[in-house]
Structures are given as C-alpha cells and as structure tokens.
Amino acid sequence: MSRSNLSLEELKKGILAGNASFIGRAITLVESRKASDRSLAQALITQLLPYSGKSLRIGITGSPGVGKSTFIDSFGAFLIQKEKKIAVLAIDPSSKISGGSILGDKTRMQNLVGNPAAFVRPSPAGVELGGVARATYESILICEAAGFDIILIETVGVGQSETTVKDLTDLLLFITITGAGDELQGIKRGIMEMVDLVLINKCDQVEKGVLNTLIGNLTIALHLFPEKKSGLAVEVKTCSAVAGLGLADIYTKIDTMAHQMKQSGFLISNRNLQKLGQLKRSFEQLLIQDYYENEELGVKMNGYNEAILQDKISPLEAAQQLFSFFKEKNKAQ
Numbered sequence: 001m002s003r004s005n006l007s008l009e010e011l012k013k014g015i016l017a018g019n020a021s022f023i024g025r026a027i028t029l030v031e032s033r034k035a036s037d038r039s040l041a042q043a044l045i046t047q048l049l050p051y052s053g054k055s056l057r058i059g060i061t062g063s064p065g066v067g068k069s070t071f072i073d074s075f076g077a078f079l080i081q082k083e084k085k086i087a088v089l090a091i092d093p094s095s096k097i098s099g100g101s102i103l104g105d106k107t108r109m110q111n112l113v114g115n116p117a118a119f120v121r122p123s124p125a126g127v128e129l130g131g132v133a134r135a136t137y138e139s140i141l142i143c144e145a146a147g148f149d150i151i152l153i154e155t156v157g158v159g160q161s162e163t164t165v166k167d168l169t170d171l172l173l174f175i176t177i178t179g180a181g182d183e184l185q186g187i188k189r190g191i192m193e194m195v196d197l198v199l200i201n202k203c204d205q206v207e208k209g210v211l212n213t214l215i216g217n218l219t220i221a222l223h224l225f226p227e228k229k230s231g232l233a234v235e236v237k238t239c240s241a242v243a244g245l246g247l248a249d250i251y252t253k254i255d256t257m258a259h260q261m262k263q264s265g266f267l268i269s270n271r272n273l274q275k276l277g278q279l280k281r282s283f284e285q286l287l288i289q290d291y292y293e294n295e296e297l298g299v300k301m302n303g304y305n306e307a308i309l310q311d312k313i314s315p316l317e318a319a320q321q322l323f324s325f326f327k328e329k330n331k332a333q
C-alpha cells in the first residue's frame, strides 16, 4: 500500500488505533514539502487536533556525546515499565552534515526500537531547522492522537535547535557530564535560562567529589537567573543512562513537576503561548518562502549588489526599495 492510495479517513483511523505503520506514514507526510502532501497533511492535522494535547512533552538537550540517546533509551524503558507509552522524536538540524547521526541514535535505542509501547522516529534528513520544527510539531500531534503518554524530543545543542525544542515542549531537560564546562558554556549560550531540570549523566565513571563540585557549580549557575515563569525551581540530578542509576528519582521529579504545572495552570497557558507563537512564526516563514520563490525579486536583489559594495546605496535603503517593489507586485497579483 503506497501513501497515495491511503485516504485521509484510513490514515486517521490507523493513527487513532495506534498503528505504528500508519503513524510512520503520517509523519512522512507531514515531513514532506510537496504542495499536494502539505494540503493532505494539514487536513489530517486538523482532524487530529481534537485528540491531541494529552501527552507530556519533554525536550532533551545537551552537547553531542553526553548520552542523550542512551538516556532516552533507558529512561524510556523505565517509563514503559510504569505502563507509559513513549514516542521519541528528534530535532537535528545538523543531520545534513553529520549524516550518520540518525542511524547512530537509533542503534542507541535498542530497548525502544521494536517495543510495542514505544515509537522512535529520527528527524528528517536534509531539512532546514524551520522545516524540522514544523514537522516535529505536527509529529507531536500525531503521536498524541495515537495515544502516547510521554513524548521525548532529543535535540543537539547546536544553534537555534534548543530554542526550537523549548517552544515545542512542556519541560526541557539538559544533560551534561563532568568536565564538559557546561556551567559557563551553558550560561553563555542561554541554555541555563531555558532548562527545567539538569541531569549529570555518566555518574558511574565519576568520583563522588568531582560530582559534588559540578553539582555545586551548576546550582550556583542556575541561581543567577530569575524565578521561572512556571514557578518551579531548577534542580540538578545525577544519573547513569548505561547503568540505569537515578532513573526512579528523575521520574519522580518529572512527575511532580508535571503535576505542579497542571495544577497551577502553567502547562495550559504555556502551550497557548506556544500555539500563538507558532502562528506568527509559520506566517513569517510563508512570507519568506514566498519571497525566495519569487525569481523576479531575486534578480532585483542581485541588481543591488554592486551598488551596495561601492557604497552607492546603503543595504537598508536597498532593502526598503525591494520591500516596496515586493508589496506592489503582490498588490498587482
């Protein structure tokens, strides 16, 4: 059965029944940039919206190699033991360059791959971050309609991807290890401000004293920031994804945080803000796309290059002229 001969109704039924193959196809559909796929994808998402929203969405970030995928695998297995259904998605704008990272991640998730209570989906390769963000959001909705209780979204600590995952999730976990220097780097890159829980992984291979120093430094770093909008304090926990240490404590913490966020109304208000932010971002993206698909405008833009380089016109003035031209053109259509 190819995707094209699946009707919207069949796809929806398959997803609501939690059928992994249908969920996979639906995600492939929302990842597609073909105009015909987009309209089908949008119709599907609209149909699924009433069934969405019930999961806890957790983002997981940290530098490459700290053990994010391994943690997701062992924590996911732990959650499955607690009768939870787990979906794993990835936001990886660098996959275009690193190529093998997607496969690498899947091989680190042996507890989850093939487990009926789990669904693992690597990020689309060769798609720019804006496209990955949209596809990930729609994939979250699909997984929620399919009945997954917890959605874990892995992202590499590269550029904008952390902000993107923050905008798509209820809780952001930051994984670090001793010797990574994340106490300072994390502050510089603005991550410490965004995170809800910090995990020090690989504690199986670290001396207690070294671990305590890092916990102390991270705690000091976290205190530099004002209270979070959620009202929850950011804690530092330790774990070993490989040895399965610390998972129960982390689960209790996350469960408590989720409960508190629901009680206070923060979970809903935060998601509402995220939805409205997405409207704005999606609209901006369509505008930009429209612009770049306009050949005439591209030619006109290039026409300014020489004049700008020779300081005959300022880049800002040229932009203004291009924008006026763009607006006139759209009016004429």
Ligand SMILES: Nc1nc2c(ncn2[C@@H]2O[C@H](COP(=O)(O)OP(=O)(O)O)[C@@H](O)[C@H]2O)c(=O)[nH]1
Pocket: 062, 063, 064, 065, 066, 067, 068, 069, 070, 071, 108, 201, 202, 203, 204, 205, 239, 240, 241, 242, 243
């Ligand atoms: N000793 C130890 N090694 C770990 C632990 N977690 C992950 N690793 C190893 O760290 C490496 C990178 O892990 P991976 O999950 O791919 O990291 P990611 O890039 O953050 O997703 C792998 O070789 C893992 O086996 C841990 O808790 N203890």
Ligand SMILES: [Mg+2]
Pocket: 068, 069, 070, 105, 154
């Ligand atoms: Mg990984």
